[in-house]
Amino acid sequence: MRLVIIGASGHGRVVADIARLNGYDDIVFLDDNENVVECSGYPVVGKSTDAPDGEVFIAIGNSRIRKMLSERYADRVQPVLCHPKAIIAADVTIGKGPVVMAGAVINPGAAIGAGVIVNTSSSIDHDCVIGDYAHISVGAHLSGSVIVGNETWIGAGAVVSNNVTICGGCIIGAGGAVIRNIDAPGTYVGVPVRKLSESRAQTE
């Protein structure tokens, strides 16, 4: 089974490993850095715009680029990649092209949008709604009924209280605690979080 992974990075290597565990035995990468010729032993066969035939997976951390490439390949199958040691409740709904990594837990009633990254050992509790191209980083925990807007990045180890809504276009810094709704895009850090800047940092 062929999978074309876009993004020959550390994230791409994790995605490739999960793809292997999901039964893909013909994995190739695309990357715009022409000096990169292989990734985890798999060949880099061209640039991000030159996908050969096969299912496509966008393994790019930057949410805007992930969205742009996902839309470019809208006519391709973009599978859900789920590590066998992740736990996903039976009624969870999932859009196209997300990855759920090892140790992640997604509890009943949750909805996961397109291109979402549910990173290692993060948890998304009951009835959460995760917008398209959001990223729930390593070890982040969302309590019940949390809403995360499109392209919002929840940093490593961050915690979000139940029933909180975070709008799209936000970054929650590593270790942050979100205890109230966030209504304006920007970068938020601390315990509890306070606004650091009006714009997203460019650190993804």
Ligand SMILES: CC(C)(COP(=O)(O)OP(=O)(O)OC[C@H]1O[C@@H](n2cnc3c(N)ncnc32)[C@H](O)[C@@H]1OP(=O)(O)O)[C@@H](O)C(=O)NCCC(=O)NCCS
């Ligand atoms: C929030 C973040 C995006 C800010 O990055 P940045 O804009 O480059 O910010 P800087 O490093 O210039 O720091 C600016 C200020 O914010 C503080 N700050 C930055 N990140 C912080 C955090 N997570 N918690 C608390 N304070 C933080 C810095 O100490 C600094 O304070 P100072 O001006 O008093 O010295 C980044 O620090 C972060 O937390 N990224 C998340 C990384 C992550 O979770 N990766 C997971 C991948 S799976």
